[in-house]
Amino acid sequence: MGCCDTPGLMPVETALTKILDQVEPLKDVTSVSLSEGMGLVLAEDICSPINVPPFANSAMDGYALRSEDLANTDTLRMAGKSFAGIPYDGVCQPGECIRIMTGAQMPEGADTVIMQEETEVDGDNIRFTAKASHGDNVRPIGDDVHQGDVVVAKGNRITAREMPLLASLGIATLPVYRRPVVAFFSTGDELRPVGEPLEAGQIYDSNRYGIRALLEKFGCDVMDLGIIPDSPEKLREAFDKATTADVLVTSGGVSVGEADYTKDILDEQGEIGFWKIAMKPGKPFAFGTIKNTWFCGLPGNPVSAMVTLYQLVQPMLAKLSGHSQYQPPQRLKAKATTVFKKRPGRADYQRGIYQINSDGQVEVATTGNQGSGAFSSMHQANCFVVLEQDRGRVMPGEDVTIELFNHAMY
Numbered sequence: 001m002g003c004c005d006t007p008g009l010m011p012v013e014t015a016l017t018k019i020l021d022q023v024e025p026l027k028d029v030t031s032v033s034l035s036e037g038m039g040l041v042l043a044e045d046i047c048s049p050i051n052v053p054p055f056a057n058s059a060m061d062g063y064a065l066r067s068e069d070l071a072n073t074d075t076l077r078m079a080g081k082s083f084a085g086i087p088y089d090g091v092c093q094p095g096e097c098i099r100i101m102t103g104a105q106m107p108e109g110a111d112t113v114i115m116q117e118e119t120e121v122d123g124d125n126i127r128f129t130a131k132a133s134h135g136d137n138v139r140p141i142g143d144d145v146h147q148g149d150v151v152v153a154k155g156n157r158i159t160a161r162e163m164p165l166l167a168s169l170g171i172a173t174l175p176v177y178r179r180p181v182v183a184f185f186s187t188g189d190e191l192r193p194v195g196e197p198l199e200a201g202q203i204y205d206s207n208r209y210g211i212r213a214l215l216e217k218f219g220c221d222v223m224d225l226g227i228i229p230d231s232p233e234k235l236r237e238a239f240d241k242a243t244t245a246d247v248l249v250t251s252g253g254v255s256v257g258e259a260d261y262t263k264d265i266l267d268e269q270g271e272i273g274f275w276k277i278a279m280k281p282g283k284p285f286a287f288g289t290i291k292n293t294w295f296c297g298l299p300g301n302p303v304s305a306m307v308t309l310y311q312l313v314q315p316m317l318a319k320l321s322g323h324s325q326y327q328p329p330q331r332l333k334a335k336a337t338t339v340f341k342k343r344p345g346r347a348d349y350q351r352g353i354y355q356i357n358s359d360g361q362v363e364v365a366t367t368g369n370q371g372s373g374a375f376s377s378m379h380q381a382n383c384f385v386v387l388e389q390d391r392g393r394v395m396p397g398e399d400v401t402i403e404l405f406n407h408a409m410y
């Protein structure tokens, strides 16, 4: 054990490895139309059935010609027109040029386009004021994609970056994995739903809103089971309902004091590990199975719930979804511009605001109060400041690791 390892606490990496070692991707493949594919994960490689572009075409409005013709003259006779969707049906002969628009098919015989700004038009005689090299302003056949190439590999999630590419290949349906179904509920007698007045000692249930928002961003189908009071019967009932889902995410009830109580019920229902993770916020975390449903028990404190969901459950859902091309959020080195309070013992996921300063250097400031219930720190932040387990207080000017929020937070 190193000098700063805390007995009984599980490093974040160990927890993540334990989770990912157990979870296997869902196998169910369905077919959806291209427009329904957003956010889904490809279950097969997509190979291009065609070349893109399918024919050589002009990148400019201008004149298509044979470049060798301009060796001896600067004027050619316009013999016809090629518009987008209405190609010239003849052959561009020596001494001729063809009026052509952007995206229009190159006429047979022509190999080069000179843009209209570099011409002087006198009836059908076109004088070219600029020289051109063979192939200028022509987009060759297959310039973007070759027929038969793997264009988007299995395990990629479909986003706005893939949609137009797939459409350009004429792909109308996609083989995809089904979305994981994730049930979730909040536990606690003190919780009230929004829209109702608070009575003494009560607070609003905020976790369900953060959990739903992230799960939807992770590409899951959600099943909101509401607020479950701290009652064994109600909890049993809720666990039972949740077993139709692939995953159950709960918040609250896994911290010391409550753990025994929830633990008894969970122990009779499934195989759950109650972990104390060396992370702050988010020490208590439960993981396992209830029948065939994965169980993730998040801590109740709102920031802890969000951070554990993001750091531990997100990669698990990526694996479950078949998202083998999943990239963990990007980490960068940044210079601290404020103090970051910390004690050695746990890895901190503090909330920070990074910016690029006028020298092009990445710097990061704290959002202030880092309490695990202080959700305004999440709202102000644009990154996590990941401070190593054995690290102490960080002073301005020190280097720290930041982790940029990924699409799930936006």
Ligand code: AMP
Pocket (backbone or CB within 6 Å): 186, 187, 188, 190, 191, 203, 204, 205, 206, 207, 208, 251, 252, 253, 254, 255, 258, 299, 300, 301, 302
């Ligand atoms: P617990 O993990 O149940 O001991 O809860 C830890 C803290 O988080 C307590 O202050 C709870 O009131 C609070 N908490 C638990 N669940 C929620 C929730 N769904 N929304 C807001 N706060 C919660």
Ligand code: MG
Pocket (backbone or CB within 6 Å): 187, 188, 189, 252, 253, 258, 300
């Ligand atoms: Mg509770």
